[in-house]
Amino acid sequence: MDEVNGTVAPGFERVREVFEANFTVGGDVGAACTVWVGGHEVVDLVGGLVSPASDEPYTRRALQMVASATNGAMAICALRLVERGELDLDAPVATYWPEFAAAGKAEVPVRWLLTHQAGLPHVDPVIAMDDVYRWTPMVEALAAQAPVWEPGTRTATTLIYGWLVGEVLARVTGLNRASSCARRSRSRSASTCTSACRSPKWTVWRHWCWRRRPRRARRRTRWPR
Template sequence: MSVPDLSGRVAPGFEAVAEELGAILAESHGSGAAFAVYEGSHPLIDLWGGVADRDTGTPWQEDTIQLVFSGTKGLVASCLLVLLDRGALELDGPVSRYWPEFAAAGKGEVTVGQAVSHMAAVPGLRDGFGAADLLDSGRMAERLAAEAPFWEPGTQIAYHALTYGWLCDELVRRLDGRSTGRFFAEELAVPLGLDLWIGLPPELEEYVARLTPADDYGITYLGDEPEPLLDAVYGGLMAEFRWNEHAFHQAEIPAANAIGTARSIARLYGCLAGGGGPLVSGDVVRVGRAELARGICAITRRPYAFGVGFELQTELGRFGPPADAFGHTGSGGSSHGAWPTEGLGFSFAMNELQPEARDSRAPRLLAALADCLSR
């Protein structure tokens, strides 16, 4: 391939995407990235390049894996689709039907649909938490079950940055008996042959790219909410950047610590874009991407729309030009999703974390992809 510092494969007609990723890497000042696109189970684009560890200069390789932060939520949403497809879960039913302890403090009528669309009114924990608390999802679920709603459930959207994971993980555990990480591995990753984990096996640590936050990296925040509310939602995460530590890779943090390759995430979304087979029915994929909530986040004041855990398109156009796109982005710039009309799944994963306000990397790649498709 002629693009400097770039390796991989590109189907004829998509060379402009490789050129765009090459330009992004040339501007990256010593970081790395991967971008992949699948049409169903067929790879159209599988590219990687740059540096996996800025400190050592280790190059990004074909088997480099990357932590994708809230890209994890789309994987968890895919687990929920499996449970919906099997009739084990009902969106209109109360969370407390499956998790009785969650009814405490006035949450007895919160529905599963509200919980998975960030309308459950428990976006954080009033007593706060530190980064190390994330290593015990069971304990965090207990604390969440005891938490009172911050406002009337179902009345406003608020991004449940971490509590989404504990909510969904506990639903999976109560319904199936397995943790979300194990459920994902056995029901989705193994059948599709994905190099993708929620809770990384220790022997794979050597393949993980090292995250490098930009100096201005932080929470996307457009409002003027008091800081205690932000602390309740995000805890000490921004003050304590510990995501390069092995403990934070190997624990199951079901809203935030999936690790894998871009090709594996694109393969998963390619499956969903193509109708769900062999994982779930086309009908349940349509349910999963149907809008359950839309509005301005009560905490960050940015627009959101959600289906069953998946982000949907808003005026920000985070998933490229198609209006029917869905998926989930990750803090720092990763973007993963499906274009159903085109039957495509995509994933962009990188190790330099940039603030959303100035990060154009994924939008540039998706624009190049759309341009190639239109020719």
């Protein structure tokens, strides 16, 4: 295993042990981990290689694809609406998004969108990337699609969580995804939700990180264009 570099604050030594185990046991190739608590950096670790076929070390400036990074932020937006009594997790999605009732989905509750149980782990039609950015073609395809399995019987991570939950937010508030979150969230999570609701979700990870990181740490960050 390549050497793991970095520091951990007292009380966070276990994080380093688990991080190192990801290489020796978990088969990790290259990784970095930074944790901030109360405005202070308590974990800053990096190790491994950029790829199995490379001798180039994985550094703090290595670019890394991430997935599902903003699911939690999107869920916060939905739960804020629940707190205000504007969204019922046990109501059918079709209550707010009538087109979603197609293809046997009339009784699927909002809760199952949040818990990955709606039977829609992906979108069946081939969607051009231009249409992915336009949002509407994606949600129209999902509304028309039949579940891959019987809703409520399985749980599986989806790649279209943002579109499913985001369209419900838009229907409830009458706003687009970003505006809905920004106006409905009146806490520190507001900027997080605003970024998370833009599509597709992987393109907004750098915005989400930027707004959440302590100001003094932003100077070191170079985001991919």
